[in-house]
Amino acid sequence: MAEQASGSLIDPALPPATPVGAAGLRRKMNPLVYVGGSIIGLIVLAALVSFVWTPFPTSLTDTDNLATLPGVGGHLLGTDLYGRDILSWLMAGSRTTLYVGVVAVGIAAGVGTPLGILAGMLRTRWSEFVMRVTDIWLAFPGLLMALIFATVFGPSITSAMTAIGIASVPSFIRVVRSGTIRVMTTDYVLSARASGMRGPAIAFKHVLPNVIGLVIVQCSVSYAVAILAEAALSYLGLGAGPTTPSWGRMLYDGQAVISIHPMLVVWPGVAIAVAVLAFNLLGDGLRDRFDPRLEGR
Amino acid sequence: MKGAVTNTVAAAGSPVLQVEGLTISAGSMPLVQDVSFTIGPRERVGIIGASGSGKTLTCMSIAGLLDEGLTATGSVRLAGFEQDLLRAGERALSSVRGRLTGMVFQEPMTALNPTSRVERQVAEVMLLHGTVDGRAAANAEVLRLLDAVGLPDPPRIARSYPHQLSGGQRQRVVMAIALANNPSLLICDEPTTALDVSVQARVLELIDERATAMGSALLFISHDLAVVASVCDYMLVMWQGRIVERGPVTTVLTDPQHEHTRRLLADADLSLDVPAVPEVPDVPADPAVAGGTGA
Numbered sequence: 001m002a003e004q005a006s007g008s009l010i011d012p013a014l015p016p017a018t019p020v021g022a023a024g025l026r027r028k029m030n031p032l033v034y035v036g037g038s039i040i041g042l043i044v045l046a047a048l049v050s051f052v053w054t055p056f057p058t059s060l061t062d063t064d065n066l067a068t069l070p071g072v073g074g075h076l077l078g079t080d081l082y083g084r085d086i087l088s089w090l091m092a093g094s095r096t097t098l099y100v101g102v103v104a105v106g107i108a109a110g111v112g113t114p115l116g117i118l119a120g121m122l123r124t125r126w127s128e129f130v131m132r133v134t135d136i137w138l139a140f141p142g143l144l145m146a147l148i149f150a151t152v153f154g155p156s157i158t159s160a161m162t163a164i165g166i167a168s169v170p171s172f173i174r175v176v177r178s179g180t181i182r183v184m185t186t187d188y189v190l191s192a193r194a195s196g197m198r199g200p201a202i203a204f205k206h207v208l209p210n211v212i213g214l215v216i217v218q219c220s221v222s223y224a225v226a227i228l229a230e231a232a233l234s235y236l237g238l239g240a241g242p243t244t245p246s247w248g249r250m251l252y253d254g255q256a257v258i259s260i261h262p263m264l265v266v267w268p269g270v271a272i273a274v275a276v277l278a279f280n281l282l283g284d285g286l287r288d289r290f291d292p293r294l295e296g297r
Numbered sequence: 298m299k300g301a302v303t304n305t306v307a308a309a310g311s312p313v314l315q316v317e318g319l320t321i322s323a324g325s326m327p328l329v330q331d332v333s334f335t336i337g338p339r340e341r342v343g344i345i346g347a348s349g350s351g352k353t354l355t356c357m358s359i360a361g362l363l364d365e366g367l368t369a370t371g372s373v374r375l376a377g378f379e380q381d382l383l384r385a386g387e388r389a390l391s392s393v394r395g396r397l398t399g400m401v402f403q404e405p406m407t408a409l410n411p412t413s414r415v416e417r418q419v420a421e422v423m424l425l426h427g428t429v430d431g432r433a434a435a436n437a438e439v440l441r442l443l444d445a446v447g448l449p450d451p452p453r454i455a456r457s458y459p460h461q462l463s464g465g466q467r468q469r470v471v472m473a474i475a476l477a478n479n480p481s482l483l484i485c486d487e488p489t490t491a492l493d494v495s496v497q498a499r500v501l502e503l504i505d506e507r508a509t510a511m512g513s514a515l516l517f518i519s520h521d522l523a524v525v526a527s528v529c530d531y532m533l534v535m536w537q538g539r540i541v542e543r544g545p546v547t548t549v550l551t552d553p554q555h556e557h558t559r560r561l562l563a564d565a566d567l568s569l570d571v572p573a574v575p576e577v578p579d580v581p582a583d584p585a586v587a588g589g590t591g592a
Binding site for chain 1: 408471
């Protein structure tokens with residue numbers, strides 16, 4: 001990229017370097033995005049299919065085949081201690097995984113993005129106040145907040161994910177605010193103001209479209225965090241209940257017999273790891289695409 | 298010199314812009330001191346000065362776009378607007394910007410939002426001030442404006458994103474935005490500095506032609522004597538935040554009074570019959586002047 005920039009200085013015949021901002025939309029995609037995206041696609045597909053079809057009903061306890069190895073009794077990945085089909089549970093568990101991400105990321109992005117834009121646009125004491133609150137908020141561990149929520153509202157996936165979502169808000173505020181400050185110094189915002197455009201219109205028409213890339217990146221990163229948090233909380237018995245298909249819950253149920261039936265932990269463990277990896281790959285790939293520091297000048 | 302000198306043209310009709318005793322300071326440090334001038338209808342006034350001479354600050358305060366950290370005193374009055382621009386609130390100011398004044402900035406590469414199409418960005422300023430009825434009418438007007446600023450194939454340009462256009466084309470789009478509402482005052486802040494030489498001349502011609510066609514007064518800011526000479530009738534020379542010389546362009550260029558003007562002239566090596574586009578790249582900044590505010 002540096003070569004290209006210096007090249008255009010020397011030789012005016014070269015096409016101009018990619019313009020700031022637009023570069024994010026036109027730059028070639030990092031292949032990681034496709035890898036991460038395909039895995040996420042598979043998880044979404046499994047979740048959708050599980051609504052209408054799973055190899056066995058998730059409520060079925062096949063008492064003839066308890067904790068069987070893969071293939072026994074028609075159970076492709078075997079069964080767990082209660083005779084439930086592992087493949088069916090993995091498929092149905094992906095619904096929980098996607099649900100927790102949507103709740104947590106939805107809260108974090110929905111609250112964090114507007115606050116970040118406000119804090120970036122209003123360079124006043126109010127903005128300073130928001131940022132100091134954000135710093136304190138950021139210092140408060142998300143899992144601890146989830147434990148408090150589980151105690152107060154009773155353990156459920158929704159309360160756990162609300163807590164994780166709230167704990168992820170400050171990272172959105174920070175990212176969006178820094179993007180907003182950058183956009184506010186651009187000439188097109190100055191031009192918009194010179195055309196008589198006012199704060200709210202500038203926020204929607206100029207700032208939001210130009211920070212949305214940062215928000216998307218932050219969403220995929222937070223999604224991975226939320227999946228891990230759900231697994232951790234369900235593992236502690238503070239998330240999904242015993243009848244809710246959840247990968248974290250499957251880990252929890254399998255851990256008691258890990259030395260006898262290690263596969264009961266391996267399957268959900270692999271599923272969680274792959275899902276987290278997929279969202280991180282997607283996030284990293286998209287960051288390469290949207291990061292202003294990587295944009296051509 | 299404050300207020301004493303009135304330009305001949307301004308005396309003819311009621312002025313479009315009247316700046317009196319404009320002083321801009323950052324804290325206790327004055328950046329622009331006691332600047333007064335008027336611009337009459339259809340008059341073209343150029344402000345020339347080195348970087349940091351306060352010319353950009355002057356034009357930003359006229360547009361009501363000064364940074365929050367800066368304070369401005371004096372008065373800036375615009376025909377068609379009741380209040381003093383320096384004391385008007387943000388809501389009132391935003392009704393003036395883009396309607397009574399149009400602005401063209403130095404850097405065309407970044408002056409357009411990269412995420413939105415040209416059509417939308419030009420239509421915006423008309424919809425904002427309600428000068429057209431609805432989006433369809435605005436879009437039709439956009440095509441007319443793009444054609445008026447000399448862009449080829451307006452429908453294609455209208456559908457383009459800024460990154461698909463060259464610097465010169467973008468500056469023409471910016472001009473279309475600035476002129477969309479028939480402003481009585483067009484403010485150009487170094488509009489050609491970032492363009493390459495062959496494009497500069499054409500954009501200057503365009504500014505000249507459109508200002509004439511729309512009957513707009515022009516406030517033209519540049520560090521380039523030749524550019525100002527080719528577009529303006531009257532010029533102000535700024536140095537260290539003050540106006541050190543003023544007068545019709547021909548008078549100032551042929552009979553410069555102030556030492557700084559003479560130096561600018563000597564550096565530019567300019568005579569009046571030089572073509573609009575100079576070979577001289579830049580007016581070197583006086584070390585005493587440089588390092589002030591960004592102009």
